[in-house]
Amino acid sequence: MGSKIITFVLGGREVEVMVKPMTTLQAVLRYQLGYTAVKEGCRQGGCGSCTVLVEGEPMMSCLLPVEDVAGMHVTTLEAITPADGLDRVQQAFLEHGAFQCGYCTPGMIVVSKALLGHNPRPTRQEIVDAFAGNICRCTGYEPIIAAVEGAARASASKAAQPG
Amino acid sequence: MTVLEYLVPRSLPEAIGLLERHGPELLVMAGGTVAMPLINEGISLPERVMSLRSAGLTSIEQRGDVLSIGAAATLTQLVAQDGVALLSEAARNTASWSIRNMGTVGGNLFTPPPGGDVAVALLALDARVRLSGPHGERVLPLADFYTGFMTNALAADELLVEIYVPTAVGETAFIKFGRKHANTPAVVTVAIALQRRDGRISAARIALGAAGPHPIRAARAEAAIVGSALESGVIERAADTAAGECRPFRDAIATEWYRRRMVGVFVRRALEKVVEQEQDDVGEGE
Ligand SMILES: Cc1cc2nc3c(=O)[nH]c(=O)nc-3n(C[C@H](O)[C@H](O)[C@H](O)COP(=O)(O)OP(=O)(O)OC[C@H]3O[C@@H](n4cnc5c(N)ncnc54)[C@H](O)[C@@H]3O)c2cc1C
Ligand code: FES
Ligand code: FES
Numbered sequence: 001m002g003s004k005i006i007t008f009v010l011g012g013r014e015v016e017v018m019v020k021p022m023t024t025l026q027a028v029l030r031y032q033l034g035y036t037a038v039k040e041g042c043r044q045g046g047c048g049s050c051t052v053l054v055e056g057e058p059m060m061s062c063l064l065p066v067e068d069v070a071g072m073h074v075t076t077l078e079a080i081t082p083a084d085g086l087d088r089v090q091q092a093f094l095e096h097g098a099f100q101c102g103y104c105t106p107g108m109i110v111v112s113k114a115l116l117g118h119n120p121r122p123t124r125q126e127i128v129d130a131f132a133g134n135i136c137r138c139t140g141y142e143p144i145i146a147a148v149e150g151a152a153r154a155s156a157s158k159a160a161q162p163g
Numbered sequence: 164m165t166v167l168e169y170l171v172p173r174s175l176p177e178a179i180g181l182l183e184r185h186g187p188e189l190l191v192m193a194g195g196t197v198a199m200p201l202i203n204e205g206i207s208l209p210e211r212v213m214s215l216r217s218a219g220l221t222s223i224e225q226r227g228d229v230l231s232i233g234a235a236a237t238l239t240q241l242v243a244q245d246g247v248a249l250l251s252e253a254a255r256n257t258a259s260w261s262i263r264n265m266g267t268v269g270g271n272l273f274t275p276p277p278g279g280d281v282a283v284a285l286l287a288l289d290a291r292v293r294l295s296g297p298h299g300e301r302v303l304p305l306a307d308f309y310t311g312f313m314t315n316a317l318a319a320d321e322l323l324v325e326i327y328v329p330t331a332v333g334e335t336a337f338i339k340f341g342r343k344h345a346n347t348p349a350v351v352t353v354a355i356a357l358q359r360r361d362g363r364i365s366a367a368r369i370a371l372g373a374a375g376p377h378p379i380r381a382a383r384a385e386a387a388i389v390g391s392a393l394e395s396g397v398i399e400r401a402a403d404t405a406a407g408e409c410r411p412f413r414d415a416i417a418t419e420w421y422r423r424r425m426v427g428v429f430v431r432r433a434l435e436k437v438v439e440q441e442q443d444d445v446g447e448g449e
Contacts (some may be wrong), residue, residue: 021167021168024203037232043200044200045196045199045261048259051261054264056266057264058261060263063203064195064199064265065169065199067171109421112263129345130260132257132260133262
């Protein structure tokens with residue numbers, strides 16, 4: 001059986017790719033579309049460096065045949081980054097020193113976005129739980145947790161401003 | 164990768180038809196969190212793979228006093244249901260958020276130890292499984308589904324389609340003990356369901372994970388405590404009996420010796436948890 005064409009929505013734009021059966025979403029994003037924020041750590045579902053949002057929910061793109069996201073919305077770090085400047089979560093990562101080598105960061109940021117989308121004021125434990133599948137070898141996690149708490153506070157104070 | 168075809172049936176009859184046509188060479192996949200890592204590593208080299216994701220098996224519904232769980236319902240769906248607390252707790256203690264968004268309840272029954280944490284809870288709840296094939300359907304107790312290490316009662320032309328959980332079960336407790344707090348393979352997993360009448364245990368189910376070739380019941384420990392009150396001597400007896408009768412194994416996580424010790428420790432703690440919950444309930448009632 002030959003290749004087929006799969007269409008999905010990537011960061012708000014419809015994309016069409018020609019793939020061999022069961023090509024992973026990770027491979028399509030990195031090698032066909034050049035979305036290299038999606039990392040390739042373990043390809044075992046164990047590191048979280050390939051996390052993307054599918055219909056707003058975090059999933060490991062290394063375990064996902066691209067056929068399974070046909071017609072769906074996929075979000076990567078590229079779509080979270082505004083045309084100029086930084087997203088609030090990215091800004092908070094910068095301010096809190098929440099990355100060193102940066103390899104885990106795209107996955108950490110998409111998980112943070114999904115968490116804050118579901119739960120704008122997460123507790124520390126809820127943040128820790130959300131990151132259970134994302135490994136960081138550098139930071140010791142504390143600055144990442146602080147960044148998410150900071151981003152949540154920044155959103156709350158913005159929401160509280162009149163006008 | 165050598166996969167020639169990825170089949171995505173839209174209904175159960177279509178899925179069963181494809182399985183019949185292609186035979187046992189067809190790799191069935193639900194959430195893919197067990198199957199895909201093996202394919203990525205080149206350990207599994209299927210030519211044809213069938214996904215159950217779109218075959219309409221994803222609902223979780225309360226029907227009378229039975230919770231029916233579609234085999235392809237995700238672990239995240241299981242966390243969210245509020246009919247059976249033991250199941251949400253087991254699901255919450257399985258893998259990580261992204262994996263729970265993909266992995267299915269049905270797939271958990273096929274996951275070899277030390278995996279299968281949700282299956283341990285289902286065993287304690289006396290769940291039954293519905294299997295469906297070209298010649299009809301059958302329902303069997305989950306306890307009879309397992310036949311050995313990575314073997315089960317499913318025929319080559321059958322699919323697991325639904326899991327039934329009776330909801331009126333008395334008191335329950337779940338503990339998964341791993342080397343980390345979260346996203347970690349079990350050293351041992353314990354799920355307990357007890358019924359008590361007039362202060363005595365009238366029925367007990369003690370299920371163990373990572374303590375045998377598949378999730379197992381500690382039948383002798385159960386028998387040793389039925390008829391007694393849930394007090395410390397009885398709890399010790401259950402713990403010692405379970406540690407004696409389990410069949411643990413050695414892997415990268417723990418030795419056989421350590422797992423057996425921990426079966427004793429965590430059966431005791433799970434039973435103590437039942438006692439604590441009861442005291443909390445009494446406290447709230449005052
Ligand atoms: C990083 C990571 C962490 C994990 N942590 C845990 C953990 O803490 N605890 C735990 O229990 N598990 C864990 N797992 C294992 C796994 O995610 C879960 O067991 C999950 O429930 C498996 O479901 P699935 O649908 O993804 O399985 P799949 O990979 O889709 O299925 C595996 C196999 O089961 C069979 N199968 C599945 N569904 C059916 C069906 N309906 N009918 C017939 N055959 C079927 C097929 O043979 C299939 O190939 C982890 C996995 C990863 C990658
Ligand atoms: S590369 Fe996907 S989880 Fe590690
Ligand atoms: S910053 Fe290096 S792995 Fe997290």
